[in-house]
Amino acid sequence: MIPFVDLKAQYHSIKEEVDAAVLKTLESCAFTLGPEVADFEKLFAAYCNNTHAMGVNNGTSALHLALLAAGVGPGDEVITVPHTFVASAASIYYTGAKIVLCDIDPATYTMDPAALEAAITPRTKAIIPVHLYGQMADMDPIMKIAEKHGLVVLEDAAQAHGAEYNGRRAGSVGHLAGFSFYPGKNLGAAGEGGAVVTSSDEYARRVKMLRDWGAERKYEHVLKGYNMRLEGMQGAVLKVKMKYIEQWTEMRRAAAKRYDDMFAGTGVQTPKQMENRRHVYHLYVIRTPERARWQEELTKKGIQTGIHYPYPVHLLPAYEDLGYKEGQFPHSEKAGKEVLSLPMYPELTGDMQAEVAEAVTALQKSLVHS
Numbered sequence: 001m002i003p004f005v006d007l008k009a010q011y012h013s014i015k016e017e018v019d020a021a022v023l024k025t026l027e028s029c030a031f032t033l034g035p036e037v038a039d040f041e042k043l044f045a046a047y048c049n050n051t052h053a054m055g056v057n058n059g060t061s062a063l064h065l066a067l068l069a070a071g072v073g074p075g076d077e078v079i080t081v082p083h084t085f086v087a088s089a090a091s092i093y094y095t096g097a098k099i100v101l102c103d104i105d106p107a108t109y110t111m112d113p114a115a116l117e118a119a120i121t122p123r124t125k126a127i128i129p130v131h132l133y134g135q136m137a138d139m140d141p142i143m144k145i146a147e148k149h150g151l152v153v154l155e156d157a158a159q160a161h162g163a164e165y166n167g168r169r170a171g172s173v174g175h176l177a178g179f180s181f182y183p184g185k186n187l188g189a190a191g192e193g194g195a196v197v198t199s200s201d202e203y204a205r206r207v208k209m210l211r212d213w214g215a216e217r218k219y220e221h222v223l224k225g226y227n228m229r230l231e232g233m234q235g236a237v238l239k240v241k242m243k244y245i246e247q248w249t250e251m252r253r254a255a256a257k258r259y260d261d262m263f264a265g266t267g268v269q270t271p272k273q274m275e276n277r278r279h280v281y282h283l284y285v286i287r288t289p290e291r292a293r294w295q296e297e298l299t300k301k302g303i304q305t306g307i308h309y310p311y312p313v314h315l316l317p318a319y320e321d322l323g324y325k326e327g328q329f330p331h332s333e334k335a336g337k338e339v340l341s342l343p344m345y346p347e348l349t350g351d352m353q354a355e356v357a358e359a360v361t362a363l364q365k366s367l368v369h370s
């Protein structure tokens with residue numbers, strides 16, 4: 001069997017360090033925030049080439065608190081894309097602002113700057129470009145549009161730790177960024193975790209308050225805050241993993257390169273890494289009009305695959321009330337029907353990939369000749 005991800009392989013490669021870090025936290029009893037979280041935040045901010053990182057309880061909270069820190073609330077509109085994990089849109093809903101969608105560029109699966117510009121109204125307050133699958137959105141035109149209209153840009157970098165755009169790291173281009181440390185992400189906690197990254201002292205101060213009941217000092221509640229702190233144990237585990245994140249990212253990139261080489265000339269529609277970007281391959285996503293059959297055939301051969309994501313936000317029952325109709329975001333809708341994620345994780349071997357590539361190439365041939 002070739003698994004889609006293998007979290008055990010990573011854990012066992014650093015088990016002694018992780019176990020020691022967890023035990024140390026248990027001894028210290030610094031269970032929520034605390035010194036390990038503070039150390040991790042420093043390392044992670046530096047990794048993003050930025051000033052501040054604030055650990056929170058998950059990636060969704062990171063997006064939510066970043067929007068609140070930027071002053072987003074009822075009466076505002078925030079623009080994001082339909083082809084994403086639902087959390088990108090949900091974070092807008094939590095603030096009371098209105099979710100506005102714009103379509104993606106089908107080559108990169110990220111926000112189309114022209115569609116973004118067309119979606120702006122006098123009520124627009126912020127934009128959430130999503131660095132989907134590990135490749136950053138087209139940030140130069142997005143930042144230019146934002147500047148022209150005075151909008152806040154929040155990067156949804158939940159899948160893009162270490163990704164780059166013109167040499168600039170994810171988390172250092174927008175005004176704020178939200179990261180997730182969900183176990184399956186490129187940098188995963190031993191449970192839930194997330195972080196807001198920013199260069200703004202004021203945004204950082206507000207996020208620190210908002211995650212901890214809106215208080216700058218105990219019981220002095222300045223803002224209406226939340227309990228969204230990162231746990232000490234997660235900080236300790238993430239701090240250990242910071243030593244390896246670059247190595248793991250390069251292993252993912254090498255695995256993606258091997259897939260690219262194996263699929264060269266086969267007609268399989270492989271992911272496109274844009275020239276000015278460092279793709280960190282959270283997912284390796286191909287596309288096919290016969291996805292259901294391909295997935296079934298691959299499953300029969302013991303090859304696990306995933307679909308990210310089958311339904312665009314505007315077609316989800318939960319977001320019916322946004323009032324969008326099928327056909328409004330054709331690139332997102334088509335991607336939802338065709339994308340297929342192949343096994344991808346740092347420890348994936350060339351032999352396993354050869355097996356995957358052989359099976360996928362055979363399916364592609366049957367497609368061409370049918």
Ligand SMILES: *Cc1c(COP(=O)(O)O)cnc(C)c1O
Nearest residue numbers: 058059060085087088158180182
């Ligand atoms: C995982 C993810 C999130 C949410 O992160 P959680 O830690 O699961 O809350 C948000 N946006 C995208 C694109 C994601 O992949």
